[in-house]
Amino acid sequence: MFFVSSKVFWLLIAPSSLLLFCFGFAVLMSALQFKRVAQAFYLLATTAFLLIGTTPAIDYAFYYWGKGNQPPKNINLQDYEGVIVLGGAIDLHETAAQNRLILNGNYARITELLALRAKAPYLKVIYSGGSGYLINKTDLREADIFKDYFVNEFKSDSSVIYTENQSKNTYENALYSRNLYISKFSKEWPNVEPWLLLTSAYHMPRAYAVFRTQGWNITPYPTPHMTKPVFWNSFTTKFWDNWMKTDVLAREIIGSIAYKLTDKI
Known part of the structure; x- marks a missing residue:
């Protein structure tokens, strides 16, 4: 039951799902002549799409999330x-x-x-x-x-x-x-x-x-972690890659919270 509910819950709240919801809701509001509401959601979705899709923000978030996870040095x-x-x-x-x-x-x-x-x-x-x-x-x-x-x-x-x-x-x-x-x-x-x-x-x-x-x-013994991004060299047009990274990181953060709330950690 936990597995199914967690999967369904994640499909609803994943960042990429929320982005699509904002765009879809904007289209619906526009069709219903709620122009100001539609414009607000268009602006929100477009800003989020460009901010995460083109800037190194998610790379920095990934870097700091896993920064402390390195294989032990001089391990026997x-x-x-x-x-x-x-x-x-x-x-x-x-x-x-x-x-x-x-x-x-x-x-x-x-x-x-x-x-x-x-x-x-x-x-x-x-x-x-x-x-x-x-x-x-x-x-x-x-x-x-x-x-x-x-x-x-x-x-x-x-x-x-x-x-x-x-x-x-x-x-x-x-x-x-x-x-x-x-x-x-x-x-x-x-x-x-x-x-x-x-x-x-x-x-x-x-x-x-x-x-x-x-x-x-x-x-x-984690796999090698990404190096710290170089800010001025990290802007990209790989929109989908960045949004997939955002989904992965959000899933780990939300998953950790869910596990804590259900006494799994």
């Missing part, structure tokens, strides 16, 4: 039992359509794991991710695709690869990974051995809080 990987990788890096629909592994904008979750495995092939890996689609659903599960490619294509040792393929959101990532850990390793909970948590830098604040609440002994 031998101190860790394994790494938990959160799903969200594999495009399920394109992977199915093209019959090959297709990554999305969160691809660094996979490349960072490959780098870790090259340094420490003994680390256990828990890949947590099912399908987070509310509409346009697919029977594919991200964790299953991950294991198939890592074992068969990348020739990884299957004995250290564990997958959890039921989770649909960050809270379920932590909960179902905990259940997997208890069942596979037959250990007491909360776990004592430290694990790394690998996800995108912008996602780490919420993910880390959820995993800690579930009792994990976890160390954040």
Whole structure:
């Protein structure tokens, strides 16, 4: 129920949805001859569209949101039992359509794991991710695709690869990974051995809080974060890219608030 309600709620309040609502409402008011109301909403929507779509405002917001999320310096990987990788890096629909592994904008979750495995092939890996689609659903599960490619294509040792393929959101990532850990390793909970948590830098604040609440002994290992934007070199005409970034950041902020209000963190 929480998953469905959160998805529907997000569709209604996402910044890009609100922008479209403002434009649509302006058109409706204009058609109904409420000219001043229409002009006000046209002005509001156009200003927001240009401010976020062309200026470096969202890049600065992204930078400061994830600024404190950096991989530990001089980390000794031998101190860790394994790494938990959160799903969200594999495009399920394109992977199915093209019959090959297709990554999305969160691809660094996979490349960072490959780098870790090259340094420490003994680390256990828990890949947590099912399908987070509310509409346009697919029977594919991200964790299953991950294991198939890592074992068969990348020739990884299957004995250290564990997958959890039921989770649909960050809270379920932590909960179902905990259940997997208890069942596979037959250990007491909360776990004592430290694990790394690998996800995108912008996602780490919420993910880390959820995993800690579930009792994990976890160390954040975020993907590389964006560098500080250079103001005079950051203006752009990539309107849609900037609005997608705005949606991503807003989802993390609102998601953190929702998780706090529902005692998930």
